[in-house]
Amino acid sequence: MRPNAQRPRRVLVIEDEAALGSLVKANLESEGFHAALEGDGEAGLAAHAREAADLIVLDLSLPGMDGLEVLRTLRRRQDKVPVLILTARSGSDDRIQGLSYGADDYLAKPFAMLELTARIRAILRRAAPEEEGRRMARSGPYRIDYLHLSVHRGRTDTLLSLREFRLLEVLLAHPGRVHGRQDLVNLAWEADAHPTLRTVDKHINALRKKLGDSDENPAIQTLEREGYRWTLPVKW
Known part of the structure; x- marks a missing residue:
């Protein structure tokens, strides 16, 4: 049995496209993660405050508080939760800006679910290799x-x-x-x-x-x- 089998890693998906968010959530759950979905930045921050995520998948183009502001808020709070930016913005400026604000990785839409899962696992291993266990x-x-x-x-x-x-x-x-x-x-x-x-x-x-x-x-x-x-x- 893998060492992390007792506690599935919690991934919070903050994505306003309901169909895509539901698909990502279902895919993560099928891969053994505990996944939660929120449709806007404020709700996402509140969900993370209620139950801390091991990783956040964060869309940039959110209604109200956008993804970059969510990321800035987390880092201002000294919250080191790993963040993977998921967005339709493919320009290098957006990518550089997101990483400079403290994101751990960046994946542009459209994307393969296999790639998303692999990047999440890689980030979690880097963040806590002892807990990830592999x-x-x-x-x-x-x-x-x-x-x-x-x-x-x-x-x-x-x-x-x-x-x-x-x-x-x-x-x-x-x-x-x-x-x-x-x-x-x-x-x-x-x-x-x-x-x-x-x-x-x-x-x-x-x-x-x-x-x-x-x-x-x-x-x-x-x-x-x-x-x-x-x-x-x-x-x-």
Whole structure:
């Protein structure tokens, strides 16, 4: 059982588009989070005051008090709750402004739900790695060390690059699920990076080589027109 299984992490979504907010909330709940939804900034701040969130997903274009003012209010109160800005504003000025006010990450609409969930998990690990608990995983012959970005197999310890480890992390999060190349770009690269799909293949091949992965019984299976999947059960 994962260490945080006793207490689902609480994510507060502040989003005035009801349909989108409900979709995000439902997706987070399906991923094991405790999610709450508020439609404006003042209601969001009040909800956070009643029951502190572990992370806030914050839209910028809110009625009344906009997202930036919500963020400024939190930081003026010395509240260090992690904040992921979710907005249709894709300009770099808005992104820089949000991050300068203390946001932890920025995701522009439209977005993939898988990417949103992956970014939330990454922020929570950075904010409280002990509580998030995903420091070591076991899968087949491998022990994956999240703290040192390394993989142990038998007596061999292999250090992965950050990109290789991000790819491995995405695959391990959903063993058996096929991840298309574009999905891997969304989940394992920064929002402002634009690698080619061939670049994904090159990094996967480098990762497989470091893992000593065999073609006969691969841990990372290649499905030519679909993408890649992790074939082994994972224990945390």
